[in-house]
Amino acid sequence: MTTLLKGSGLSRSFRLPRTSLRAPAVHRHAVQDVSLELNEGNSLGIVGESGSGKSTLARLLLALDRPDAGTVHYRDREVRPGAPRKLTWFRREVQVVLQDPMGSLDPRATVRDIVAEPLECLRLPGDHDDRVDELLRAVGLEPAVRGRYPHEFSGGQRQRIAIARALAPGPKVLVGDEPLSALDVSVRARILALLDDLAEAYGLTLLLVSHDIGVVRHLCTDVLVMKDGRAVEQGPAAQVLADPRHPYTRRLLAAVPRLPA
Amino acid sequence: MSLLKISDLSVRIGGTTVVEEVGLELAPGERLALIGESGSGKSLTALAVMGLLPDGAEATGSVRLGGEQLLGLGDRELSRLRGERMAMVFQEPMSALNPLMRIGRQLAEPLRLHRGLNRRQAAAAAVELAAQVGLPDPELLVRSWPHQLSGGQRQRVGLAMALATRPALLIADEPTTALDVTVQADMLRLLDELVQQHGTALLFISHDLAVVARLCPRVAVLKDGRLVEEGATKTVVKTPRHPYTQRLVAAARATGWDTPEVAR
Numbered sequence: 001m002t003t004l005l006k007g008s009g010l011s012r013s014f015r016l017p018r019t020s021l022r023a024p025a026v027h028r029h030a031v032q033d034v035s036l037e038l039n040e041g042n043s044l045g046i047v048g049e050s051g052s053g054k055s056t057l058a059r060l061l062l063a064l065d066r067p068d069a070g071t072v073h074y075r076d077r078e079v080r081p082g083a084p085r086k087l088t089w090f091r092r093e094v095q096v097v098l099q100d101p102m103g104s105l106d107p108r109a110t111v112r113d114i115v116a117e118p119l120e121c122l123r124l125p126g127d128h129d130d131r132v133d134e135l136l137r138a139v140g141l142e143p144a145v146r147g148r149y150p151h152e153f154s155g156g157q158r159q160r161i162a163i164a165r166a167l168a169p170g171p172k173v174l175v176g177d178e179p180l181s182a183l184d185v186s187v188r189a190r191i192l193a194l195l196d197d198l199a200e201a202y203g204l205t206l207l208l209v210s211h212d213i214g215v216v217r218h219l220c221t222d223v224l225v226m227k228d229g230r231a232v233e234q235g236p237a238a239q240v241l242a243d244p245r246h247p248y249t250r251r252l253l254a255a256v257p258r259l260p261a
Numbered sequence: 262m263s264l265l266k267i268s269d270l271s272v273r274i275g276g277t278t279v280v281e282e283v284g285l286e287l288a289p290g291e292r293l294a295l296i297g298e299s300g301s302g303k304s305l306t307a308l309a310v311m312g313l314l315p316d317g318a319e320a321t322g323s324v325r326l327g328g329e330q331l332l333g334l335g336d337r338e339l340s341r342l343r344g345e346r347m348a349m350v351f352q353e354p355m356s357a358l359n360p361l362m363r364i365g366r367q368l369a370e371p372l373r374l375h376r377g378l379n380r381r382q383a384a385a386a387a388v389e390l391a392a393q394v395g396l397p398d399p400e401l402l403v404r405s406w407p408h409q410l411s412g413g414q415r416q417r418v419g420l421a422m423a424l425a426t427r428p429a430l431l432i433a434d435e436p437t438t439a440l441d442v443t444v445q446a447d448m449l450r451l452l453d454e455l456v457q458q459h460g461t462a463l464l465f466i467s468h469d470l471a472v473v474a475r476l477c478p479r480v481a482v483l484k485d486g487r488l489v490e491e492g493a494t495k496t497v498v499k500t501p502r503h504p505y506t507q508r509l510v511a512a513a514r515a516t517g518w519d520t521p522e523v524a525r
Contacts, residue, residue: 049441049442050412180516184468185470185512185516186508186509189511189512190512192515192516211441211442213442213518214517217518251443254446256442257442257445257446257471258471258517258518259471259510259517260474260495260499
């Protein structure tokens with residue numbers, strides 16, 4: 001099994017705003033010594049509550065932020081945050097879908113321009129218009145929508161556009177940072193099924209950041225549980241979710257609301 | 262006799278009808294969940310009951326609280342009822358609290374307005390209320406400002422304020438949606454306890470069937486402003502009759518926690 005994305009000993013702290021002139025500034029350790037491996041064909045869910053550091057971890061893995069300590073490797077090549085041009089190779093392989101599609105889509109750009117942007121930025125060859133139509137079809141949208149603007153779509157459709165954009169360069173790894181959290185439950189179920197289908201069809205390896213353990217359970221083969229910046233438990237989803245070892249994981253799982261059988 | 266009786270309630274904003282001929286009944290001490298997705302009109306139904314509809318929204322039909330017709334009442338009458346007979350907890354505790362008022366003063370505000378407590382009595386009552394909803398160090402906490410509290414603590418303050426005057430009806434509009442799952446579990450437990458203790462009737466509004474399933478024995482499903490199904494929560498979850506409810510339950514199961522098989 002090939003390891004695609006690998007984080008070793010990742011740490012990142014932030015200086016909090018000072019509350020007193022006399023007291024020294026406080027540092028928050030958002031991520032502390034977290035190591036993980038994302039293997040080809042697998043899907044890893046990073047779960048945790050707000051402030052647990054899961055999004056910071058995702059940003060480090062995406063080379064959107066520089067760790068204080070630790071390294072990120074993609075297929076044994078080190079990934080260092082820096083000039084966009086030096087990361088072109090990495091961006092072709094690893095793409096991201098964010099939580100709020102309205103915030104992550106340029107309101108002044110047409111669907112065509114949004115979806116084609118990574119193709120242009122990453123200087124990918126081929127007919128971009130054809131590729132855009134193909135991608136829109138893959139995410140369940142009519143190619144005819146290419147001339148429309150983000151505000152003309154519903155939340156679920158916007159998330160489909162964001163997924164089409166992420167898939168444009170033909171990445172191996174798709175990172176989702178709470179990609180379903182802003183959606184209504186029936187829309188969420190459809191987008192979840194879409195992600196599952198796309199992962200299968202394109203052979204994608206998924207990294208899913210979510211506070212929603214139900215979603216992770218349905219989509220992920222492996223789980224990493226974060227609390228206060230540390231990975232308190234990681235392993236195969238079936239094992240961690242059925243037989244949690246760490247007290248925090250147990251508490252987290254017990255708190256998830258369930259439907260009566 | 263029912264405590265709350267909503268019949269033929271319609272709410273229009275501009276030219277569009279956003280709530281259409283909704284009828285609901287709630288006995289004293291009873292709990293009812295109102296389920297729907299965004300835009301289904303569930304919040305507007307609650308706001309219509311509270312007399313808090315935004316400007317430009319017009320409610321017709323009938324909303325009776327203990328026999329008294331609420332629609333058409335003046336602001337003064339409504340604000341008296343809002344303090345004494347009914348109260349509401351909102352989704353976003355940060356925007357529901359006044360950022361310029363210490364926690365203690367906000368907690369006791371309903372008591373000063375509706376029970377005529379003086380400053381000293383109100384201060385003591387605030388500490389007591391804070392303790393009741395399980396806030397840590399109540400004596401210190403009443404001196405702090407809303408921004409110094411965590412989301413869960415703020416929501417506890419919101420709940421304490423709502424229950425301060427022991428209203429007969431509590432409307433909770435997505436009170437745990439903004440909270441983390443472990444905090445949500447604590448909050449639901451607290452809500453359950455307090456409502457039980459005070460014999461308060463509860464109208465719990467949520468988009469999440471699983472959240473209300475434990476708390477409310479009865480559920481009503483709203484879609485596009487219309488009531489499509491109502492019944493015992495267990496029955497509705499197990500054998501939903503309306504196609505929309507069936508879709509909703511299927512979606513909840515597909516993204517939820519409790520399906521037996523793990524994907525892939």
